[in-house]
Amino acid sequence: MNNVSVPHITQSAADHFRLVSASLPGDSKVLELRTNAMERFVAKGFPLKSDEEYKYSGTEKILKDEILWTTEIAPERVIDFDTIRNLHKDALHVFFVNGELIEQASDINALQNKLVICTLKNAAYDHAEVFNKYYGKNVVGFDDAFAQLNTAMACNGLLIHVPEGLIIEKPIQINHIGYANNQSFYQQHHLIIADKGASVNIIENYISNDQSDAYFNNQVNEIFIAENAQVKYYQLQNENKQVVHINATQVHQEQSSYFDTNTITIGSAWLRNNLNIKLNGLHCETHLNGLQILSGQQHVDNHTLVDHQMPHCNSNQLYKGILKDKGTGVFNGKIFVRRDAQKTNAYQSSKNMLMSDDATMNTKPQLEIYADDVKCSHGSSTGQIDKNALFYLRSRALSEDKARTLLLHAFAIEVIEKINIASYRSYIENIIEQRFE
Amino acid sequence: MISIKNLHASIDGKEILKGFNLEVNAGEVHAIMGPNGSGKSTLASVLAGREDYEVTDGKVVFNNKDLLEMSPEDRAREGLFLAFQYPVEIPGVSNINFLKTAITEIRQYKGLPPLEAKDFLKLVKDKQAMVELQGSLANRSVNEGFSGGEKKRNEIFQMAMLEPSLAILDETDSGLDIDALRIVAGGVNKLRSSNRSFIVITHYQRLLDYIVPDFVHVMYNGQIVKTGTKELALELESKGYDWIKKETEQAI
Ligand SMILES: Nc1ncnc2c1ncn2[C@@H]1O[C@H](COP(=O)(O)OP(=O)(O)OP(=O)(O)O)[C@@H](O)[C@H]1O
Ligand SMILES: [Mg+2]
Numbered sequence: 119m120n121n122v123s124v125p126h127i128t129q130s131a132a133d134h135f136r137l138v139s140a141s142l143p144g145d146s147k148v149l150e151l152r153t154n155a156m157e158r159f160v161a162k163g164f165p166l167k168s169d170e171e172y173k174y175s176g177t178e179k180i181l182k183d184e185i186l187w188t189t190e191i192a193p194e195r196v197i198d199f200d201t202i203r204n205l206h207k208d209a210l211h212v213f214f215v216n217g218e219l220i221e222q223a224s225d226i227n228a229l230q231n232k233l234v235i236c237t238l239k240n241a242a243y244d245h246a247e248v249f250n251k252y253y254g255k256n257v258v259g260f261d262d263a264f265a266q267l268n269t270a271m272a273c274n275g276l277l278i279h280v281p282e283g284l285i286i287e288k289p290i291q292i293n294h295i296g297y298a299n300n301q302s303f304y305q306q307h308h309l310i311i312a313d314k315g316a317s318v319n320i321i322e323n324y325i326s327n328d329q330s331d332a333y334f335n336n337q338v339n340e341i342f343i344a345e346n347a348q349v350k351y352y353q354l355q356n357e358n359k360q361v362v363h364i365n366a367t368q369v370h371q372e373q374s375s376y377f378d379t380n381t382i383t384i385g386s387a388w389l390r391n392n393l394n395i396k397l398n399g400l401h402c403e404t405h406l407n408g409l410q411i412l413s414g415q416q417h418v419d420n421h422t423l424v425d426h427q428m429p430h431c432n433s434n435q436l437y438k439g440i441l442k443d444k445g446t447g448v449f450n451g452k453i454f455v456r457r458d459a460q461k462t463n464a465y466q467s468s469k470n471m472l473m474s475d476d477a478t479m480n481t482k483p484q485l486e487i488y489a490d491d492v493k494c495s496h497g498s499s500t501g502q503i504d505k506n507a508l509f510y511l512r513s514r515a516l517s518e519d520k521a522r523t524l525l526l527h528a529f530a531i532e533v534i535e536k537i538n539i540a541s542y543r544s545y546i547e548n549i550i551e552q553r554f555e
Numbered sequence: 556m557i558s559i560k561n562l563h564a565s566i567d568g569k570e571i572l573k574g575f576n577l578e579v580n581a582g583e584v585h586a587i588m589g590p591n592g593s594g595k596s597t598l599a600s601v602l603a604g605r606e607d608y609e610v611t612d613g614k615v616v617f618n619n620k621d622l623l624e625m626s627p628e629d630r631a632r633e634g635l636f637l638a639f640q641y642p643v644e645i646p647g648v649s650n651i652n653f654l655k656t657a658i659t660e661i662r663q664y665k666g667l668p669p670l671e672a673k674d675f676l677k678l679v680k681d682k683q684a685m686v687e688l689q690g691s692l693a694n695r696s697v698n699e700g701f702s703g704g705e706k707k708r709n710e711i712f713q714m715a716m717l718e719p720s721l722a723i724l725d726e727t728d729s730g731l732d733i734d735a736l737r738i739v740a741g742g743v744n745k746l747r748s749s750n751r752s753f754i755v756i757t758h759y760q761r762l763l764d765y766i767v768p769d770f771v772h773v774m775y776n777g778q779i780v781k782t783g784t785k786e787l788a789l790e791l792e793s794k795g796y797d798w799i800k801k802e803t804e805q806a807i
Contacts, residue, residue: 506643510697511653513603514713515631515660524656528647528696 143242272307332360373399412445562613573777589774634720740765
């Protein structure tokens with residue numbers, strides 16, 4: 119895994135792109151955008167430690183000698199879709215295996231007919247206008263090698279288009295099941311579009327089919343939220359501890375829109391989340407919450423950027439981490455308040471608990487404020503479990519393990535409580551509970 | 556019930572308990588008074604099993620078992636309860652859930668099955684009424700945002716729930732208003748029985764008007780330096796501690 123020649127892999131991506139570019143979804147404009155993205159990726163290369171944005175997450179250690187740019191579904195693998203469904207019965211389920219939609223297992227046909235939900239490949243034909251209009255537009259300004267690479271090459275993923283005024287009550291749970299082999303690098307790209315006054319709740323559930331598969335998952339989500347529309351977007355990142363996962367969520371909000379996201383990270387060997395929220399209208403509201411529980415040698419890096427471009431918007435961020443063993447965590451949160459964005463309220467908080475001497479947490483809050491009439495704050499803390507509380511509970515007959523579990527649960531619950539879908543919240547609580555034992 | 560012999564304990568290399576002796580029999584109430592810093596809370600912490608303290612000498616036998624060998628949770632399961640001078644706030648941990656876990660652990664230790672949900676709820680209701688603790692407090696996070704007096708009352712509520720055989724109350728009266736003091740003392744009196752003992756640490760004689768002790772001890776410089784009955788508390792109230800300090804120093 120180590121000592122790889124990074125330019126060699128960059129070149130292999132470019133070669134593969136040249137081979138397949140003509141067949142990728144989208145019209146000639148989209149192809150041009152893809153080609154530009156590829157050029158930017160090649161110019162930047164995979165980010166190394168020397169890159170300020172990847173200071174704690176240089177990819178030197180995780181890149182492999184050889185990368186396969188396409189993955190296949192091996193027919194002998196049996197996936198138990200029903201078990202996944204039964205864990206969260208109140209949702210509509212969509213299944214991807216190694217990045218490919220499994221249509222017969224998914225609820226796509228049961229959806230309300232005005233709601234569009236289809237693969238990118240189909241979207242480029244059946245909903246060409248929408249696809250060509252939105253694809254890649256939220257990534258253009260984001261100078262990140264992985265996001266550019268994905269935007270250039272992605273042919274899998276979903277278009278979810280909620281037309282004006284449509285309110286989808288049932289959450290749509292997108293399950294990603296990976297079992298690709300060690301060289302696989304799979305990339306999905308979702309377009310989620312909520313038109314005026316529309317509302318949709320989306321859950322992404324990342325799991326691995328078994329514990330030994332190691333693969334690279336590089337995903338981009340573009341979310342467009344029109345006037346008065348609302349999107350809740352929740353992720354459970356629970357792949358096995360061999361997986362490398364990179365996730366970029368690019369959100370564009372228009373006037374009086376609402377966005378709420380919650381990222382629960384318990385899986386993967388190495389994981390990076392980029393969340394970039396652009397508040398492009400008056401009276402937008404946006405909530406970013408995250409919880410990471412790391413053990414072994416897991417590395418998780420949450421990068422957020424909330425860009426307040428217009429007045430009277432509110433943003434709130436709460437990120438919490440529990441780090442055991444040799445886990446390492448990063449929180450880098452940037453709040454950008456532009457000159458015109460008066461009456462902004464922007465808050466950010468990062469709280470972390472180190473459960474061992476070998477665990478590390480790096481936090482870097484950044485506020486850049488160019489307007490003068492705003493309320494902004496940030497805070498971060500990293501500490502250990504409260505010894506006095508632990509003793510108090512033990513003195514009331516609780517075993518040390520029980521007491522610890524109770525305290526960790528209490529620490530984590532603040533983030534979990536912010537999940538605004540009741541059935542999903544209890545599903546998460548069950549999963550999290552097992553991590554404390 | 557408990558026999559403490561020649562107990563020496565130190566923290567960060569500083570000796571705080573310097574040969575402490577005390578015998579408490581079943582059903583007795585012992586009051587411990589003494590100037591600030593004499594080691595009363597240290598004694599309570601050492602008995603409850605706080606690991607910050609190093610016991611350098613002595614022996615403590617509780618219900619015929621070596622107390623100092625036990626983990627804090629096992630001491631609690633054996634029937635020891637400490638009402639803290641400064642109860643901690645634990646946001647996110649619900650009072651009721653935690654008590655349910657505590658009772659289950661104690662019962663399990665004794666080989667008993669967990670309480671049925673309805674029996675547990677009845678117990679909560681009864682004990683809450685006993686210490687006149689508002690229902691909303693019992694359902695909140697442990698001590699979070701409680702007033703000083705509410706925290707103390709919550710300690711007594713927990714004591715009533717756990718039904719210990721030996722309860723150590725560390726300045727439970729401080730911070731209580733006059734009505735609360737009467738209620739808390741009433742709660743303690745209801746729990747008094749021939750097989751339950753109390754060690755009541757206090758600065759004020761007033762509490763002992765309500766909870767009448769069998770013995771009053773004065774602790775000074777890590778030891779008991781004087782023992783009497785409830786009249787001793789009255790004497791201390793009027794004369795202060797100077798005369799005892801002098802007596803002690805002369806004796807040395
Ligand atoms: N970590 C520590 N390092 C050094 N000395 C300590 C430490 N903790 C407590 N002490 C000292 O131990 C002594 C006894 O403290 P303790 O709290 O037991 O007294 P107390 O009798 O309960 O007093 P009060 O009546 O004020 O509650 C005090 O002098 C205190 O300063
Ligand atoms: Mg004290």
